[in-house]
Amino acid sequence: MNSITTQIFTDDTADLKGAAGVLSLGGLVAFPTETVYGLGVDARNSDAVARLYQAKGRPSFNPLIVHVASLEIAETLVEFDDTARALAQAFWPGALTLVLPLRPDAGISPLVTAGLETLAVRVPDHPVANGLMVAFDGPIAAPSANPSGQVSATKCAHVQSQLSGRIDGIVDGGDCGVGLESTIVATLPVPTLLRAGGLPAEALEGALGERLALAGDSAAPSSPGQLASHYAPKGTVRLNAVDVEDGETLLGFGAVDAAVNLSPSGDLVEAAATLFDALHQLNALGADRIAVSPIPDHGLGRAINDRLRRAAAPRSGAAT
């Protein structure tokens, strides 16, 4: 990947406006939260989210947490049940992420949810994060600001040493206080701890008046990996197809004659941004046997191939 200039922003109002402007143009801006530095992008812009995966070198499309400035704004993105609302009122702003049903009109890129019908949302408790969100006035998807597999960043200098040249900007807001990622809870069908984090589970259980189920319990929601198969296309999938057999529909990549093409020019960022929409299109076409053009297995191609391999894997009875 070509190196880009990484602009450093201070936390004064004019600079936060500048950083918000970069986000509006689809740029990648790291910013401090009370947990760790997040790497933010406009959660509605699939190209920007694809570039975020590229900058992090993530080998798979894990769903991302969306950061918003208030509970009221979160309510426009996801559906709150009473338990979720009570937790939000008790712990937001703070190190609590809630996984809730995505509203169909939320406008969030399917690359953010990795195609799930739920969305992880949080209101961070940090004046700089908050100032950026107010200036940007939109949902910011932000995983931790570190290359995939490396240590999370709790100082601007950590982000600089790990991501300079790969992202458009960093808002320098000093050190992060908590230094641990957010605690992730789903409330449906039962309140469930999906990831332990900066907010102790005991505090949540105290507010709920009941124990949290653990991911993996029978009543608990499936892990994102399992849920992701929910999003597999209806048809069977054959990867690395250099030709198309009778009765197959081609999901193309590059200069091929295909029913749906991830990127006619062979651009992996474009292909990643298009992936989930392309799977929808194949369903709409009624494709029951899908052949997929070879996709280079480097950079974003690894995450695309990971997703398609899972789509190609034999379905368990549970994934419908």
Ligand code: AMP
């Ligand atoms: P990170 O952005 O690196 O802090 O990781 C985000 C975490 O949130 C991952 O562990 C995801 O699996 C989890 N997550 C995000 N969205 C969802 C979702 N819709 N359902 C369950 N877990 C989620």
Ligand code: MG
């Ligand atoms: Mg991380």
